[in-house]
Amino acid sequence: MGQSIAEELEPLFNPKSVAVIGATNNWSKWGYSTFTSVLDGFRGPVYPVNNKEGEILGYKAYARVTEIPGPVDLAVFVIPAASVAPVMDDCVTKGVKAAVIITAGFAETGEEGKKLQDEVLRIARKGGIRFIGPNCMGFWSASSELRAFMFPLPVKDGPLAFVSQGGNVGGAVVTSGYMRGIGFHHYVSCGCAADIQIEDYIEYFGEDPQVKVILAYVEGLADGIRFLEKVKKVTPKKPVIVLKPGKTDAAAKAITSHSGALAGSDEAYEAAFRSIGITRVESPEELLDVAIGFITQPLPRGRNIAILTPGGSYGVLCAEACASEGLNVVKLPDKVIAALDKVFPPRWSRGNPVDPAGDRNFVTFLTAPGKLLKVDEVDSLIFMGFGGFSIFxxxxxxxxxxxxxxxxxxxxxxxxxxxxxxxxxxxxxxxxxxxxxxxxxxxxxxxxxxxxxxxxxxxxxxxxxxxxxxxxxxxxxxxxxxxxxxxxxxxxxxxxxxxxxxxxxxxARFLVAIAEQWVEDYKKPVLTTTFFTEDQPRLRGSHYAYPSGKQAARVLVKLVEYKEYLESIGLYKN
Structure with a gap:
């Protein structure tokens, strides 16, 4: 019986020792920044490999991997493409178990590069070495505090896992997540994915109990059927959010030149993703928006939305955003209108969105959500401008x-x-x-x-x-x-x-606690917002204020769609 995916990739994500092939004292080369990244936090031995330098940043350097005295679990390649195959052969001889090939110049460059990539793959498989890349920016594993990046990235542990076929997109999402206060238990820039495929990472993340939500940036797939078969076993257990470009001919051509992948029909991808419960998004920002929504909110029971806003115009914009996404800005029952009549001034909107029309009653603003959330017809609440209430x-x-x-x-x-x-x-x-x-x-x-x-x-x-x-x-x-x-x-x-x-x-802390309490008391999503998209909110506890009603609406509809998928396969529990 073969190994499970967790067993196969254990030496990759939890190595006991690492060799950086191409490490150097020359700060202008990728080998320098990659070596310093690995040194930042990893708890095991790190061996620099360089056939021209005897010592690197105070560490004894080795001319070849085979000269390293101790065992090596993981090899990180930062050397020219033409040198990768013979050094991979050395890794097989040494008994290296896993690798990450940051080096570019393989399938993404054309036929000759593809031949070189196939040769590296042949050698690695001969020795049972599983590897990331080539043409990638490295990876992060919180379980081993390993930052095998080609340059330092700010990252911290958290409930997300992310595999990205694009290094720049991956780095930007990880950095933005750090700035927003959300962490990643694993992050992989998979590049050309010659060996380990995107679906393999998703399968691995699906089995990791520390990972609650999985993200992926996909340009193309080597085997679409295999991808669907593996990922459909994960989506019933945890959300899988995918950003997939390629809706236009221009994007499809750019994908081929960037990662060497074939973009495929966007309509086919859309239908396939929907059939297995993948949550598809439109931008790197939305990857994080929706991931945070899954982490902080319960799934909505339906599409009925109530909106509370301190100003009418933003309520209008939010209502339009909700309706555009297929959410229902529900008509409030008469009993709710009557209850709000008692506490809001006569000029209030008397409908949904709920607009107190300039009322400065801070207490009523904090009791109104309960009046809305206890209504059976309301499945979710968007509270506009809540993130700015600290001015009180x-x-x-x-x-x-x-x-x-x-x-x-x-x-x-x-x-x-x-x-x-x-x-x-x-x-x-x-x-x-x-x-x-x-x-x-x-x-x-x-x-x-x-x-x-x-x-x-x-x-x-x-x-x-x-x-x-x-x-x-x-x-x-x-x-x-x-x-x-x-x-x-x-x-x-x-x-x-x-x-x-x-x-x-x-x-601000008080408001976070109150927002979390609403979710706990009513078991319904409560999404709050600031007023400006240039704001950079941070996750506080299990609360996050989105920069706009449009973003909040987009998140809610993705939560609803995932709930509807679980319902369709008989796994949704109210």
Missing amino acids: AALFLSADAEHPDGVASWVPSRERFRELAIAFTKAVRSRDTKEIGKAIHPIVSGAASIMGIYNEEEVAELTQLVAAAIASGRLNAPVLVSAFLPPDSPLLAEMGIKNPPTPQEAI
Whole structure:
């Protein structure tokens, strides 16, 4: 019986030792940056191989792989294409188990390059060596802290895995993910994929319990049937998101010259992907947008959407984006309209999108989502502009910097604060949401009164929402309160907080906890947005604010389509 894919690729993703063939002291060559990348984090022995230099960056260099005294699991090739085949033969002799060939000049260059690539493949298979490439930018494996890149990339561990047929696209997505706060457990720039195919990586990622969502950039496939057979076993277990260019003749020609792959009919790809549950996207940015959606949100039960917006125009744009994607901006039941009539000014939109028409009632903004999400007809919520609500922090700041006893203006006195703190501590230890609610109600009520909000029903509703977030551990109330105390307040020392967050940061953390709590309470997607596409939001906990309603709508429809696929094969569980 043959090895499983996990066993076959174990030496590649979890090598105990690495040789970098072509490592050099010359910083202007790829061998230098590749060697330094491998040294950055990898825990096992790293051997530089160079037949002209005796020592590289303080490491003894070897003229040939066969001269290395210890065993070598993985060889990284950064040498001219013509030299790869004979050195691969040395690797077979040495007993190397896996390789990554960063070197270009193979099938992507034409017939002669293809012959050279076939020879390298023949030699590698003779020795049972599985390899990435050629013509690639390397790979990353968090399980071994191995950065076998041709140049350093910012990357961290996380729930995603990514295989890319294009090195530039792959590097850009990984870097953007790092900037957004999302990590990759594995990333492979597969290049020409002479040996290990894209579907092999997807199969491997599918069996890795650390990987929750799989991404792929595909220009062409060597064996479409094999791809479909392997990937259709993965999609029922976890989402597979694919970016596949080639809809135009110009793109198809560019694909052939870039990776040596045949683009194939886009219509055939679209139908095949849909038949096995692949989620297809249109851009590198959308790869990450949708991946984050799968990680942070439950699957929607259907296509009915509610939209909450602090301004009518953005609500209009979001509604149009949702409708364009096949989502239904659902008509709200009369009972919901009546409930919102009680808390919003008479000028509010009285429909979906829900637009309070300039109302500054922060409390109502945070209780309105619950009124919408509890409605059976609503499957998902998009909350426009939620990412910008930290501006409300200014409303909570003390109007008097010399407030008596060094407490915030919305806390009656230092003694009263201590009483509240004692009651709160006792309630948190009990993990009882009702008791926590009783303890924090005076604080929530005091904060609301600053904004002239005295609707006790709304304050009570917000209190219970905040209490649930505290009970779940999503919200650290002492840290939140500390942001609004004067810097010299003795209460900070009593609370054991040396570096309180800024008010804006505290409100941002508070909003994240509340958004996560909505998802937990109602088991429905809640996608929030900022207002500008040039914003670079970061993943906070399990919450991410998308830069626009259009992006949020695109993510939601992809989640719906995956749910519909699972439903069609009998695997969706409501």
